[in-house]
């Protein structure tokens with residue numbers, strides 16, 4: 040990829056994307072610029088880990104970049120845009136990975152007609168396994184979506200969605216890894232309470248989660264069919280699933296996703 044990209048915000052998500060891009064080798068380290076509000080120590084830490092260009096001076100970072108990636112928390116967006124707005128050039132492409140915030144609002148904050156593409160990746164970007172949804176703002180054309188796909192494909196898979204669906208996407212795949220980790224934490228607790236060595240428990244659980252994910256991806260069978268194949272009549276799985284049903288597991292998970300997407304909408308309303 041023959042572009043320079045600049046991250047505004049150097050937190051967990053920016054780091055996950057940087058890590059994935061650096062591992063993919065699609066960009067040279069000189070093509071990745073990173074800035075944040077004022078935390079030099081954090082920038083040094085990113086520099087030491089990935090050897091990318093970490094620069095506090097916003098003018099340098101923005102004027103050098105072809106693509107600016109907004110990666111602050113939603114409530115820091117306005118201030119961060121204020122600090123870079125004057126250096127943004129007409130036509131400079133803007134990506135945002137910020138939950139809840141619409142491309143229209145970002146366009147309004149910048150005050151021009153720069154193309155804005157919204158993306159919702161997840162932290163599995165770190166190892167090239169993000170599921171990233173992408174949508175185009177009103178000034179973004181196919182060429183800009185293609186550039187977003189090209190970039191985000193280096194850190195996992197991509198899908199293009201309508202911007203209205205981004206709240207649901209955030210509740211499903213943006214936050215999704217955290218639900219899986221929570222399940223793993225609970226399984227780990229159950230194993231260690233049964234007297235298991237933590238390391239052995241983690242090996243068993245990690246490989247189980249990995250195997251289930253690969254089965255979904257590779258066999259083409261639905262989750263329901265795969266689950267049935269494990270559930271012998273009167274068997275252990277049946278007993279486990281009965282307990283999940285007793286406590287309304289399915290409803291709880293659906294409510295969990297809904298709460299996350301509602302929060303994404305609320306974040307958007309505070310625009």
Ligand SMILES: NC(=O)C1=CN([C@@H]2O[C@H](COP(=O)(O)OP(=O)(O)OC[C@H]3O[C@@H](n4cnc5c(N)ncnc54)[C@H](O)[C@@H]3O)[C@@H](O)[C@H]2O)C=CC1
Pocket residue numbers: 047048049050051052053074075076077078081110111112113115118119120122136137138139159160161162213214
């Ligand atoms: N963490 C995750 O799993 C995911 C996060 N996101 C989105 O990514 C965004 C960032 O999330 P995290 O990385 O988790 O947050 P974080 O708190 O780890 O990082 C935010 C970064 O923004 C910087 N920042 C704050 N004010 C700034 C300013 N005025 N100018 C420049 N930089 C500023 C902070 O210094 C920090 O480096 C959020 O909007 C979130 O919705 C999207 C998908 C997944």
Ligand SMILES: O=C(O)[C@@H]1CCC=N1
Pocket residue numbers: 138209213214
């Ligand atoms: O919790 C959050 O708000 C962000 C968005 C998706 C994942 N983390």
